[in-house]
Amino acid sequence: MDVGFIGLGRMGRAMAGCLVRAGHSVRVWNRSPEAARAVEGANPVATAAEAFRGDVAVTMLADDAALRSVIVEGGLLDWAERPGLHLSMSTISVALAQDLAAIHARAGVPYVAAPVFGRPDVAETGALNIVASGEAEAIARAAPLLDAMGAKTWPFGTEPQRANAVKLAGNFMLVSAIEAMGEAAAFAEGHGVAGADLLDLLTNTLFASPVYKGYGASIAAKRYEPPGFNLRLGAKDIRLALAAAETVGVSMPFASALRDNLIEAIAQGDGDKDLAALARVVARRSGRG
Template sequence: MHVAVIGTGIMGGGVARTLLREGFDVTVWNRTRAKAEPLADDGVRVADTVAEAVADADVVVTVLFDGPAVLDVLREGGRARHSADAPLWVQASTIGTAATAQVVDLARELDVPLVEAMMLGTKKPAETGALVMLAAGDPDLVARATPVLDAMGAKTVVAGTEVGQGTALKLAANAWIASITAATAQSLALTQALGLDPRLFLDAIAGGQSDSQYAHVKGATMIAGEYPAQFALDGIRKDIDLMREAADGTPVDTGLLEALAGLYGRASDRGHGGDDIAAVRTGFDA
Protein backbone atom coordinates (compact mmCIF):
# COMPACT_ATOMS: atom_id res chain seq x y z
CA MET A 1 0.00 0.00 0.00
CA HIS A 2 1.25 3.45 -0.95
CA VAL A 3 0.72 6.21 1.63
CA ALA A 4 1.32 9.93 1.11
CA VAL A 5 2.02 11.92 4.27
CA ILE A 6 1.34 15.61 3.82
CA GLY A 7 3.25 17.63 6.41
CA THR A 8 6.53 16.50 7.95
CA GLY A 9 6.74 18.39 11.22
CA ILE A 10 7.29 16.72 14.59
CA MET A 11 4.31 14.40 14.15
CA GLY A 12 4.28 13.97 10.38
CA GLY A 13 7.95 13.07 10.21
CA GLY A 14 7.51 10.48 12.93
CA VAL A 15 4.45 9.01 11.23
CA ALA A 16 6.24 8.78 7.87
CA ARG A 17 9.13 6.84 9.41
CA THR A 18 6.74 4.55 11.26
CA LEU A 19 4.77 3.74 8.12
CA LEU A 20 7.98 3.04 6.19
CA ARG A 21 9.20 0.74 8.95
CA GLU A 22 5.86 -1.10 8.85
CA GLY A 23 6.31 -1.91 5.16
CA PHE A 24 4.32 0.82 3.40
CA ASP A 25 5.59 2.71 0.39
CA VAL A 26 5.74 6.30 1.63
CA THR A 27 5.85 9.62 -0.19
CA VAL A 28 5.90 12.92 1.69
CA TRP A 29 5.35 16.55 0.90
CA ASN A 30 6.14 19.56 3.05
CA ARG A 31 5.67 23.22 2.22
CA THR A 32 9.35 23.75 3.06
CA ARG A 33 11.02 20.90 1.21
CA ALA A 34 14.26 21.16 3.20
CA LYS A 35 12.39 20.03 6.30
CA ALA A 36 11.33 16.84 4.51
CA GLU A 37 14.68 16.04 2.93
CA PRO A 38 16.09 14.08 5.94
CA LEU A 39 13.36 11.49 5.36
CA ALA A 40 14.87 10.69 1.95
CA ASP A 41 17.85 9.15 3.72
CA ASP A 42 15.45 6.64 5.29
CA GLY A 43 13.97 5.63 1.94
CA VAL A 44 10.97 7.95 1.83
CA ARG A 45 10.25 9.69 -1.49
CA VAL A 46 10.03 13.47 -1.20
CA ALA A 47 7.62 15.10 -3.65
CA ASP A 48 7.84 18.64 -4.99
CA THR A 49 4.08 19.23 -5.01
CA VAL A 50 0.99 17.91 -3.27
CA ALA A 51 -0.33 16.66 -6.62
CA GLU A 52 2.86 14.67 -7.16
CA ALA A 53 2.71 13.23 -3.64
CA VAL A 54 -0.85 11.91 -4.00
CA ALA A 55 -0.57 10.85 -7.66
CA ASP A 56 -0.11 7.14 -6.94
CA ALA A 57 -1.24 7.01 -3.32
CA ASP A 58 -3.86 4.65 -1.95
CA VAL A 59 -4.14 6.66 1.27
CA VAL A 60 -3.26 10.31 1.99
CA VAL A 61 -2.61 11.35 5.60
CA THR A 62 -2.66 15.08 6.34
CA VAL A 63 -0.60 16.13 9.36
CA LEU A 64 -0.72 19.92 9.19
CA PHE A 65 -0.92 22.83 11.62
CA ASP A 66 -4.30 24.39 10.89
CA GLY A 67 -7.48 24.40 8.86
CA PRO A 68 -6.35 26.70 6.03
CA ALA A 69 -3.35 24.45 5.39
CA VAL A 70 -5.55 21.35 5.20
CA LEU A 71 -8.00 23.07 2.86
CA ASP A 72 -5.16 24.23 0.60
CA VAL A 73 -3.68 20.76 0.15
CA LEU A 74 -7.09 19.15 -0.28
CA ARG A 75 -7.90 21.62 -3.09
CA GLU A 76 -4.64 20.81 -4.85
CA GLY A 77 -4.46 17.12 -4.17
CA GLY A 78 -8.17 16.43 -4.46
CA ARG A 79 -8.13 17.54 -8.06
CA ALA A 80 -5.04 15.52 -8.90
CA ARG A 81 -6.83 12.21 -9.42
CA HIS A 82 -10.14 11.35 -11.05
CA SER A 83 -12.79 10.67 -8.42
CA ALA A 84 -13.18 7.05 -9.50
CA ASP A 85 -9.53 6.49 -8.68
CA ALA A 86 -9.26 8.87 -5.73
CA PRO A 87 -7.15 7.89 -2.74
CA LEU A 88 -8.69 7.82 0.69
CA TRP A 89 -7.88 11.01 2.59
CA VAL A 90 -7.23 10.56 6.30
CA GLN A 91 -7.41 13.95 8.02
CA ALA A 92 -5.14 13.73 11.09
CA SER A 93 -4.57 17.43 11.81
CA THR A 94 -6.12 19.11 14.85
CA ILE A 95 -8.02 21.93 13.18
CA GLY A 96 -11.18 22.31 15.25
CA THR A 97 -14.85 21.76 14.52
CA ALA A 98 -15.50 24.73 12.23
CA ALA A 99 -12.56 24.06 9.91
CA THR A 100 -13.38 20.35 9.90
CA ALA A 101 -16.86 21.16 8.61
CA GLN A 102 -15.25 23.16 5.80
CA VAL A 103 -12.98 20.22 4.96
CA VAL A 104 -15.99 17.89 4.83
CA ASP A 105 -17.79 20.26 2.46
CA LEU A 106 -14.75 20.57 0.18
CA ALA A 107 -14.17 16.82 0.10
CA ARG A 108 -17.80 16.32 -0.88
CA GLU A 109 -17.47 18.96 -3.61
CA LEU A 110 -14.34 17.27 -4.99
CA ASP A 111 -15.80 13.77 -4.53
CA VAL A 112 -12.87 12.78 -2.33
CA PRO A 113 -13.42 9.92 0.17
CA LEU A 114 -12.61 11.30 3.63
CA VAL A 115 -12.25 10.05 7.17
CA GLU A 116 -10.53 11.60 10.15
CA ALA A 117 -8.07 10.00 12.53
CA MET A 118 -6.87 12.39 15.19
CA MET A 119 -3.55 11.47 16.75
CA LEU A 120 -3.42 11.38 20.54
CA GLY A 121 0.24 11.42 21.54
CA THR A 122 3.47 13.27 20.97
CA LYS A 123 6.78 12.87 19.13
CA LYS A 124 7.92 9.55 20.59
CA PRO A 125 4.59 7.71 20.08
CA ALA A 126 4.48 9.03 16.51
CA GLU A 127 7.97 7.65 15.88
CA THR A 128 7.21 4.27 17.46
CA GLY A 129 3.68 3.61 16.21
CA ALA A 130 2.24 4.01 19.72
CA LEU A 131 -0.28 6.79 19.10
CA VAL A 132 -3.94 6.48 20.03
CA MET A 133 -5.97 7.11 16.89
CA LEU A 134 -9.36 8.81 17.25
CA ALA A 135 -11.21 7.88 14.08
CA ALA A 136 -14.56 8.94 12.66
CA GLY A 137 -16.36 8.64 9.36
CA ASP A 138 -18.17 6.16 7.16
CA PRO A 139 -17.49 2.70 8.65
CA ASP A 140 -16.47 1.25 5.28
CA LEU A 141 -13.94 4.03 4.77
CA VAL A 142 -12.63 3.69 8.33
CA ALA A 143 -12.17 -0.03 7.64
CA ARG A 144 -10.27 0.85 4.47
CA ALA A 145 -7.96 3.08 6.53
CA THR A 146 -7.46 0.49 9.28
CA PRO A 147 -4.11 -0.94 8.08
CA VAL A 148 -2.62 2.55 8.15
CA LEU A 149 -4.20 3.42 11.50
CA ASP A 150 -2.98 0.15 13.01
CA ALA A 151 0.56 0.95 11.90
CA MET A 152 0.42 4.49 13.28
CA GLY A 153 -1.15 3.66 16.63
CA ALA A 154 -1.31 1.20 19.48
CA LYS A 155 -5.10 1.36 19.36
CA THR A 156 -7.92 3.08 17.51
CA VAL A 157 -10.97 4.55 19.22
CA VAL A 158 -13.85 5.09 16.80
CA ALA A 159 -15.66 8.24 17.90
CA GLY A 160 -18.54 7.99 15.46
CA THR A 161 -19.69 7.68 11.89
CA GLU A 162 -19.41 11.37 11.01
CA VAL A 163 -16.20 13.24 10.31
CA GLY A 164 -16.00 15.81 13.07
CA GLN A 165 -16.71 13.47 15.95
CA GLY A 166 -13.05 12.46 16.11
CA THR A 167 -12.13 16.14 16.24
CA ALA A 168 -14.54 16.69 19.13
CA LEU A 169 -12.97 13.83 21.08
CA LYS A 170 -9.46 15.11 20.33
CA LEU A 171 -10.29 18.57 21.67
CA ALA A 172 -11.65 17.03 24.87
CA ALA A 173 -8.54 14.87 25.23
CA ASN A 174 -6.18 17.78 24.61
CA ALA A 175 -8.06 19.85 27.18
CA TRP A 176 -7.02 17.17 29.67
CA ILE A 177 -3.41 17.28 28.46
CA ALA A 178 -3.29 21.07 28.71
CA SER A 179 -4.83 20.97 32.18
CA ILE A 180 -2.70 18.23 33.72
CA THR A 181 0.50 19.76 32.32
CA ALA A 182 -0.35 23.15 33.79
CA ALA A 183 -1.46 21.57 37.08
CA THR A 184 1.87 19.75 37.38
CA ALA A 185 3.69 23.03 36.74
CA GLN A 186 1.60 24.82 39.36
CA SER A 187 2.32 22.24 42.06
CA LEU A 188 6.05 22.25 41.31
CA ALA A 189 6.13 26.05 41.33
CA LEU A 190 4.24 26.21 44.63
CA THR A 191 6.45 23.56 46.24
CA GLN A 192 9.56 25.48 45.24
CA ALA A 193 8.15 28.87 46.23
CA LEU A 194 7.43 27.54 49.72
CA GLY A 195 11.08 26.61 50.15
CA LEU A 196 11.02 22.92 49.32
CA ASP A 197 12.75 20.80 46.71
CA PRO A 198 10.14 20.52 43.90
CA ARG A 199 11.00 16.83 43.52
CA LEU A 200 9.23 16.27 46.83
CA PHE A 201 5.89 16.90 45.11
CA LEU A 202 6.54 14.02 42.69
CA ASP A 203 7.68 11.84 45.60
CA ALA A 204 4.48 12.69 47.48
CA ILE A 205 2.09 11.58 44.72
CA ALA A 206 4.14 8.54 43.63
CA GLY A 207 2.16 5.32 44.00
CA GLY A 208 -0.99 7.01 45.30
CA GLN A 209 -4.42 7.30 43.74
CA SER A 210 -3.56 10.74 42.37
CA ASP A 211 -0.31 9.56 40.78
CA SER A 212 0.27 10.01 37.06
CA GLN A 213 3.18 8.77 34.99
CA TYR A 214 2.66 11.84 32.82
CA ALA A 215 3.23 14.16 35.79
CA HIS A 216 6.58 12.48 36.45
CA VAL A 217 7.68 12.73 32.80
CA LYS A 218 6.72 16.37 32.40
CA GLY A 219 7.71 17.20 35.96
CA ALA A 220 11.25 15.98 35.41
CA THR A 221 11.49 18.22 32.35
CA MET A 222 10.17 21.19 34.32
CA ILE A 223 12.61 20.64 37.19
CA ALA A 224 15.51 20.39 34.74
CA GLY A 225 14.32 23.54 32.97
CA GLU A 226 14.95 21.93 29.59
CA TYR A 227 12.10 21.72 27.12
CA PRO A 228 12.92 19.80 23.91
CA ALA A 229 9.70 19.79 21.92
CA GLN A 230 7.56 16.67 22.00
CA PHE A 231 4.40 18.76 21.62
CA ALA A 232 5.13 22.41 20.89
CA LEU A 233 3.68 24.92 23.33
CA ASP A 234 2.26 27.09 20.56
CA GLY A 235 0.51 23.97 19.27
CA ILE A 236 -1.43 23.51 22.49
CA ARG A 237 -2.18 27.25 22.49
CA LYS A 238 -3.76 26.82 19.07
CA ASP A 239 -5.72 23.83 20.34
CA ILE A 240 -6.97 25.73 23.40
CA ASP A 241 -8.33 28.41 21.08
CA LEU A 242 -10.10 25.66 19.12
CA MET A 243 -11.56 24.27 22.35
CA ARG A 244 -12.90 27.70 23.29
CA GLU A 245 -14.38 28.09 19.81
CA ALA A 246 -16.01 24.65 19.96
CA ALA A 247 -17.44 25.31 23.44
CA ASP A 248 -19.04 28.57 22.33
CA GLY A 249 -22.79 28.08 22.30
CA THR A 250 -22.68 25.03 24.56
CA PRO A 251 -23.47 24.97 28.30
CA VAL A 252 -19.79 24.37 29.14
CA ASP A 253 -18.13 27.08 31.23
CA THR A 254 -14.79 28.00 29.64
CA GLY A 255 -13.23 29.57 32.71
CA LEU A 256 -10.52 26.94 32.98
CA LEU A 257 -9.75 27.20 29.28
CA GLU A 258 -9.40 30.96 29.63
CA ALA A 259 -6.93 30.49 32.49
CA LEU A 260 -4.96 27.94 30.49
CA ALA A 261 -4.84 30.27 27.50
CA GLY A 262 -3.33 32.93 29.74
CA LEU A 263 -0.70 30.63 31.25
CA TYR A 264 0.47 29.12 27.96
CA GLY A 265 0.34 32.55 26.35
CA ARG A 266 2.60 33.98 29.04
CA ALA A 267 5.10 31.17 28.52
CA SER A 268 5.02 31.75 24.77
CA ASP A 269 5.56 35.48 25.25
CA ARG A 270 8.66 34.58 27.26
CA GLY A 271 10.15 32.82 24.25
CA HIS A 272 8.93 29.24 24.74
CA GLY A 273 6.43 28.93 21.90
CA GLY A 274 8.55 26.38 20.03
CA ASP A 275 9.48 24.47 23.18
CA ASP A 276 7.61 21.56 24.72
CA ILE A 277 4.31 22.26 26.48
CA ALA A 278 6.11 21.54 29.77
CA ALA A 279 7.52 25.07 29.38
CA VAL A 280 4.19 26.29 30.76
CA ARG A 281 6.14 26.05 34.03
CA THR A 282 7.70 29.39 33.09
CA GLY A 283 4.23 30.92 33.05
CA PHE A 284 4.12 30.61 36.83
CA ASP A 285 7.30 32.64 37.36
CA ALA A 286 6.90 36.23 38.48
Protein backbone atom coordinates (compact mmCIF):
# COMPACT_ATOMS: atom_id res chain seq x y z
CA MET A 1 0.00 0.00 0.00
CA ASP A 2 1.01 3.63 -0.53
CA VAL A 3 1.30 4.96 3.03
CA GLY A 4 2.14 8.34 4.53
CA PHE A 5 3.33 8.36 8.14
CA ILE A 6 3.35 11.55 10.24
CA GLY A 7 4.97 11.63 13.70
CA LEU A 8 8.25 9.84 14.28
CA GLY A 9 8.97 9.77 17.98
CA ARG A 10 10.23 6.46 19.37
CA MET A 11 6.86 4.80 18.86
CA GLY A 12 6.25 6.28 15.42
CA ARG A 13 9.70 5.32 14.12
CA ALA A 14 9.23 1.73 15.26
CA MET A 15 5.74 1.49 13.76
CA ALA A 16 6.78 3.01 10.43
CA GLY A 17 9.68 0.56 10.33
CA CYS A 18 7.24 -2.33 10.65
CA LEU A 19 5.28 -1.03 7.66
CA VAL A 20 8.44 -0.80 5.57
CA ARG A 21 9.46 -4.34 6.49
CA ALA A 22 5.98 -5.57 5.57
CA GLY A 23 6.57 -4.31 2.03
CA HIS A 24 4.53 -1.12 2.03
CA SER A 25 5.74 2.06 0.31
CA VAL A 26 6.09 4.52 3.19
CA ARG A 27 6.56 8.29 3.02
CA VAL A 28 7.52 9.78 6.38
CA TRP A 29 7.40 13.30 7.81
CA ASN A 30 8.36 14.72 11.18
CA ARG A 31 8.92 18.25 12.43
CA SER A 32 12.56 17.34 13.02
CA PRO A 33 13.83 15.91 9.70
CA GLU A 34 16.52 13.75 11.32
CA ALA A 35 13.81 11.51 12.79
CA ALA A 36 12.40 10.91 9.30
CA ARG A 37 15.83 10.00 7.96
CA ALA A 38 16.19 7.41 10.74
CA VAL A 39 13.45 5.15 9.31
CA GLU A 40 15.43 2.80 7.08
CA GLY A 41 13.71 2.07 3.79
CA ALA A 42 11.17 4.88 4.07
CA ASN A 43 11.02 7.97 1.88
CA PRO A 44 11.39 11.21 3.89
CA VAL A 45 9.30 14.11 2.53
CA ALA A 46 9.62 17.81 3.16
CA THR A 47 6.07 18.65 4.25
CA ALA A 48 3.21 17.05 6.16
CA ALA A 49 1.00 17.53 3.08
CA GLU A 50 3.28 15.23 1.06
CA ALA A 51 2.76 12.51 3.65
CA PHE A 52 -0.99 13.10 4.05
CA ARG A 53 -1.97 11.40 0.81
CA GLY A 54 -1.94 7.97 -0.82
CA ASP A 55 -3.97 4.94 0.21
CA VAL A 56 -3.64 5.60 3.94
CA ALA A 57 -2.14 8.39 6.05
CA VAL A 58 -1.07 7.35 9.56
CA THR A 59 -0.59 9.89 12.34
CA MET A 60 1.28 9.12 15.57
CA LEU A 61 1.73 12.51 17.25
CA ALA A 62 2.37 13.31 20.89
CA ASP A 63 -0.82 15.04 21.96
CA ASP A 64 -3.95 16.98 21.02
CA ALA A 65 -2.05 20.17 20.26
CA ALA A 66 0.36 18.46 17.85
CA LEU A 67 -2.37 16.58 16.01
CA ARG A 68 -4.66 19.60 15.75
CA SER A 69 -1.76 21.79 14.58
CA VAL A 70 -0.69 19.44 11.81
CA ILE A 71 -4.04 18.16 10.52
CA VAL A 72 -6.57 20.90 11.26
CA GLU A 73 -4.62 24.15 11.51
CA GLY A 74 -2.27 22.90 8.82
CA GLY A 75 -5.26 22.60 6.49
CA LEU A 76 -4.35 19.13 5.26
CA LEU A 77 -7.99 18.18 4.73
CA ASP A 78 -8.42 21.16 2.40
CA TRP A 79 -5.80 19.99 -0.09
CA ALA A 80 -6.95 18.56 -3.40
CA GLU A 81 -4.78 15.46 -2.94
CA ARG A 82 -5.85 13.71 0.25
CA PRO A 83 -5.52 10.16 1.56
CA GLY A 84 -8.04 7.43 1.02
CA LEU A 85 -8.12 6.95 4.79
CA HIS A 86 -6.71 8.66 7.88
CA LEU A 87 -5.57 6.20 10.55
CA SER A 88 -5.09 8.20 13.75
CA MET A 89 -2.98 6.22 16.23
CA SER A 90 -2.16 8.96 18.74
CA THR A 91 -3.41 8.99 22.33
CA ILE A 92 -5.70 12.01 22.25
CA SER A 93 -8.73 13.36 24.07
CA VAL A 94 -12.20 11.98 23.47
CA ALA A 95 -13.32 15.51 22.59
CA LEU A 96 -10.71 15.93 19.86
CA ALA A 97 -11.54 12.49 18.47
CA GLN A 98 -15.17 13.57 18.13
CA ASP A 99 -14.12 16.82 16.44
CA LEU A 100 -11.83 15.01 14.02
CA ALA A 101 -14.51 12.50 13.09
CA ALA A 102 -16.87 15.36 12.19
CA ILE A 103 -14.19 17.31 10.29
CA HIS A 104 -13.20 14.25 8.26
CA ALA A 105 -16.83 13.43 7.48
CA ARG A 106 -17.31 16.93 6.04
CA ALA A 107 -14.13 16.53 4.00
CA GLY A 108 -15.14 13.10 2.74
CA VAL A 109 -12.05 11.37 4.16
CA PRO A 110 -12.70 8.15 6.13
CA TYR A 111 -11.33 8.37 9.69
CA VAL A 112 -10.33 5.51 11.97
CA ALA A 113 -9.07 5.99 15.54
CA ALA A 114 -6.54 3.27 16.37
CA PRO A 115 -4.52 4.08 19.52
CA VAL A 116 -2.11 1.41 20.73
CA PHE A 117 -1.03 -0.38 23.87
CA GLY A 118 2.67 -1.18 24.07
CA ARG A 119 6.06 0.45 24.54
CA PRO A 120 8.67 1.14 21.82
CA ASP A 121 10.34 -2.26 22.22
CA VAL A 122 6.97 -3.93 21.58
CA ALA A 123 6.32 -1.62 18.62
CA GLU A 124 9.63 -2.60 17.04
CA THR A 125 8.53 -6.23 16.85
CA GLY A 126 5.07 -5.43 15.47
CA ALA A 127 3.40 -6.81 18.60
CA LEU A 128 1.26 -3.87 19.70
CA ASN A 129 -2.34 -4.28 20.78
CA ILE A 130 -4.37 -1.87 18.67
CA VAL A 131 -7.80 -0.51 19.60
CA ALA A 132 -9.76 0.46 16.47
CA SER A 133 -13.03 2.35 16.04
CA GLY A 134 -14.56 3.58 12.81
CA GLU A 135 -16.61 2.30 9.91
CA ALA A 136 -16.08 -1.44 9.42
CA GLU A 137 -15.12 -1.01 5.76
CA ALA A 138 -12.45 1.55 6.65
CA ILE A 139 -10.99 -0.67 9.38
CA ALA A 140 -10.93 -3.57 6.91
CA ARG A 141 -9.01 -1.42 4.42
CA ALA A 142 -6.48 -0.55 7.10
CA ALA A 143 -6.10 -4.18 8.21
CA PRO A 144 -2.83 -4.90 6.32
CA LEU A 145 -1.21 -1.98 8.14
CA LEU A 146 -2.72 -2.84 11.51
CA ASP A 147 -1.55 -6.44 11.10
CA ALA A 148 1.98 -5.27 10.32
CA MET A 149 2.15 -3.09 13.44
CA GLY A 150 0.18 -5.14 15.92
CA ALA A 151 -0.32 -8.60 17.35
CA LYS A 152 -4.07 -8.05 17.50
CA THR A 153 -6.61 -5.38 16.58
CA TRP A 154 -9.48 -4.96 19.03
CA PRO A 155 -12.58 -3.37 17.42
CA PHE A 156 -14.80 -1.07 19.51
CA GLY A 157 -17.58 0.06 17.21
CA THR A 158 -18.08 2.69 14.56
CA GLU A 159 -17.69 5.88 16.62
CA PRO A 160 -13.96 6.76 16.56
CA GLN A 161 -13.95 8.37 20.01
CA ARG A 162 -14.72 5.00 21.61
CA ALA A 163 -11.21 3.77 20.83
CA ASN A 164 -9.75 6.84 22.51
CA ALA A 165 -11.94 6.29 25.57
CA VAL A 166 -10.69 2.70 25.79
CA LYS A 167 -7.08 3.85 25.48
CA LEU A 168 -7.48 6.43 28.26
CA ALA A 169 -9.21 3.86 30.50
CA GLY A 170 -6.32 1.46 29.94
CA ASN A 171 -3.69 4.07 30.69
CA PHE A 172 -5.56 5.05 33.86
CA MET A 173 -5.33 1.42 35.00
CA LEU A 174 -1.63 1.28 34.07
CA VAL A 175 -0.76 4.40 36.08
CA SER A 176 -2.86 3.07 38.96
CA ALA A 177 -0.79 -0.13 38.96
CA ILE A 178 2.45 1.85 39.18
CA GLU A 179 1.10 3.93 42.07
CA ALA A 180 -0.05 0.77 43.87
CA MET A 181 3.35 -0.88 43.48
CA GLY A 182 5.14 2.24 44.68
CA GLU A 183 2.97 2.49 47.78
CA ALA A 184 3.21 -1.24 48.50
CA ALA A 185 7.00 -1.20 48.19
CA ALA A 186 7.32 1.81 50.51
CA PHE A 187 4.95 0.14 53.01
CA ALA A 188 7.00 -3.08 52.97
CA GLU A 189 10.26 -1.19 53.42
CA GLY A 190 8.79 0.59 56.43
CA HIS A 191 8.48 -2.87 58.01
CA GLY A 192 11.99 -3.98 57.13
CA VAL A 193 11.13 -5.86 53.93
CA ALA A 194 13.02 -4.94 50.77
CA GLY A 195 10.60 -3.43 48.29
CA ALA A 196 12.37 -5.26 45.47
CA ASP A 197 11.74 -8.60 47.19
CA LEU A 198 8.05 -7.81 47.63
CA LEU A 199 7.68 -6.84 43.99
CA ASP A 200 9.57 -9.92 42.84
CA LEU A 201 7.11 -12.11 44.74
CA LEU A 202 3.93 -10.34 43.67
CA THR A 203 4.78 -9.76 40.02
CA ASN A 204 5.59 -13.44 39.60
CA THR A 205 2.47 -14.70 41.38
CA LEU A 206 -0.69 -12.65 42.00
CA PHE A 207 0.22 -9.92 39.50
CA ALA A 208 2.14 -11.82 36.82
CA SER A 209 1.12 -9.59 33.91
CA PRO A 210 3.21 -7.46 31.53
CA VAL A 211 2.42 -4.12 33.21
CA TYR A 212 3.19 -5.31 36.73
CA LYS A 213 6.24 -7.32 35.72
CA GLY A 214 7.75 -4.63 33.49
CA TYR A 215 7.11 -1.59 35.64
CA GLY A 216 7.64 -3.59 38.84
CA ALA A 217 11.14 -4.53 37.70
CA SER A 218 11.91 -0.87 36.96
CA ILE A 219 10.64 0.24 40.38
CA ALA A 220 12.57 -2.54 42.14
CA ALA A 221 15.81 -1.58 40.37
CA LYS A 222 15.07 2.18 40.60
CA ARG A 223 15.66 2.19 36.84
CA TYR A 224 13.88 5.18 35.34
CA GLU A 225 16.06 5.99 32.33
CA PRO A 226 15.94 5.77 29.40
CA PRO A 227 12.17 6.22 29.36
CA GLY A 228 9.99 3.82 27.41
CA PHE A 229 7.03 6.09 28.07
CA ASN A 230 7.80 9.25 29.95
CA LEU A 231 6.01 10.45 33.05
CA ARG A 232 4.95 13.73 31.49
CA LEU A 233 2.94 11.85 28.84
CA GLY A 234 1.35 9.73 31.57
CA ALA A 235 0.24 12.91 33.31
CA LYS A 236 -1.28 14.14 30.06
CA ASP A 237 -3.30 10.95 29.71
CA ILE A 238 -4.68 11.16 33.26
CA ARG A 239 -5.74 14.75 32.61
CA LEU A 240 -7.51 13.63 29.44
CA ALA A 241 -9.25 10.79 31.29
CA LEU A 242 -10.51 13.18 33.98
CA ALA A 243 -11.80 15.65 31.40
CA ALA A 244 -13.61 12.90 29.49
CA ALA A 245 -15.06 11.47 32.73
CA GLU A 246 -16.53 14.83 33.67
CA THR A 247 -18.42 15.08 30.38
CA VAL A 248 -20.35 11.89 31.15
CA GLY A 249 -20.76 12.45 34.89
CA VAL A 250 -18.34 9.76 36.03
CA SER A 251 -16.43 10.36 39.26
CA MET A 252 -12.79 9.15 39.22
CA PRO A 253 -11.38 10.07 42.64
CA PHE A 254 -8.29 7.88 42.28
CA ALA A 255 -7.50 9.49 38.93
CA SER A 256 -7.56 12.85 40.73
CA ALA A 257 -5.04 11.54 43.28
CA LEU A 258 -2.85 10.20 40.45
CA ARG A 259 -2.96 13.59 38.71
CA ASP A 260 -1.71 15.31 41.87
CA ASN A 261 1.09 12.78 42.37
CA LEU A 262 2.15 13.10 38.73
CA ILE A 263 2.24 16.88 39.08
CA GLU A 264 4.44 16.46 42.16
CA ALA A 265 6.75 14.09 40.28
CA ILE A 266 7.12 16.58 37.43
CA ALA A 267 7.82 19.37 39.93
CA GLN A 268 10.58 17.18 41.41
CA GLY A 269 12.22 16.91 37.98
CA ASP A 270 10.99 13.46 36.95
CA GLY A 271 8.81 14.51 34.00
CA ASP A 272 11.17 13.15 31.36
CA LYS A 273 11.93 9.94 33.24
CA ASP A 274 10.06 6.68 32.69
CA LEU A 275 6.52 6.55 34.04
CA ALA A 276 7.77 4.09 36.68
CA ALA A 277 9.36 7.11 38.40
CA LEU A 278 5.90 7.87 39.78
CA ALA A 279 6.88 5.42 42.55
CA ARG A 280 9.44 7.97 43.74
CA VAL A 281 6.69 10.26 45.01
CA VAL A 282 5.63 8.00 47.89
CA ALA A 283 9.25 6.95 48.43
CA ARG A 284 10.26 10.59 48.96
CA ARG A 285 7.32 11.23 51.27
CA SER A 286 8.33 8.29 53.43
CA GLY A 287 11.98 9.33 53.52
CA ARG A 288 13.09 6.51 51.22
CA GLY A 289 13.32 8.35 47.88
